[in-house]
Amino acid sequence: MADKVEFELVSPERLLVSQGVDMVVVPGEEGDFGVLPGHALFLSGVRPGVIEIYDGDKISDRIFVAGGFAEVTGERCTVLAEEAVNLAEVERTTVEARIRDNEQAISIASPDEDVSSYRIDLGIGRALLEALENK
């Protein structure tokens, strides 16, 4: 397995990763999928979760993404994330604060107010916390 997958992870703010990797596991909307060199053309939504980058048989990096899209071709895997952070850089307390803020915002919202954005953010926060616990 001499070939590598050109893996790119970009968020609107910056380009996070652009490197050749042996394998990458992406949390697809309908389940995680691994990408090896020579993968078929594939396009998937990404749910909030952790992208695992493999170097050989070991995980070299774990990066949390808050949803987005992944495009896979034979030689390339591109993930367009809405938000992405390296799990090594996340503080547990800030995540907990984020969850709390959103829960509060939903609980005090009036019935006719649109809380869907808070709900989405809450989901992202919970997924992030879960990812932290499984580290």
Added chain:
Amino acid sequence: MPSLKHLRVRINSVKATQKITSAMKMVAASKLRRAQEQAEAARPYVERMERMVSSIALTVAENDSASALLRGTDSDETHLLVVATSDRGLCGGFNASIVRAVRARISELEADKKTVKLFIIGRKGRDQLRREYGTKFLETRDGPGSIGFGYSDATEVARKLVELFDGKEFDVCTVVYNEFKTAMTQVVTFQQLIPFSPNTSADGINLDGAIYEFEPDEDAILEKLLPRNISVQIYHALLENGASEQGARMMAMDNATRNAGDMINKLSLTYNRTRQAMITKELIEIVSGAEAL
């Protein structure tokens, strides 16, 4: 001949102006750096997104069920121009060049018997276009302001655009902005958003007729991806525009500072000449007075 006092006041006022313009130049320069960094940081995302949507557009182009955002509405009767301008003036020909290009495009489209509607971002563009085309305004919005702006503002605009499109308000949507080349040159750019125009020249699109597999399914993905693409393109346009604005302002203020310097030199010369002339005149008066005795 202006009096000495008059000249002195004038020199001081020009000096004060020069101080202001040179300070504004510095501010613009530092804002430019930030805006440029932001624009450059967003570029990879924009490029990847464009590549992704382009390759999808190529594979699903024949598909009739493809989303209207991708294909358009099969007509091009109503054009919507999204015009990105700045909120503040004092930036040289920045807004004027956009407005001029928009005017030219409007008369071109109207000559072809198309309907034109406008979506204006930024106070300056709104003020300059209101008198002539006020009836064509669909939406106006204040610009991103001076402190830069996040992706969420662009999403907001994109959401509004999709809503208008779904409401059959327009068939073709083009965004107009100043693309940042260098601090000195900005190029007015027209970019078509709806229907999507695939950028076939982008590298890496060589599918040999292969078809994408979609997960969950094609419609669900496109439904999410296309509005996202629009907000990304708007974000890109606004960032470029922001950097251009600061670049244009920096150049304008640089010129103003230099002009003020020239003016101070000229005024100082006149001031010194007048002063010497007066001294000479007074001496002559004293000497001729003494001689008369």
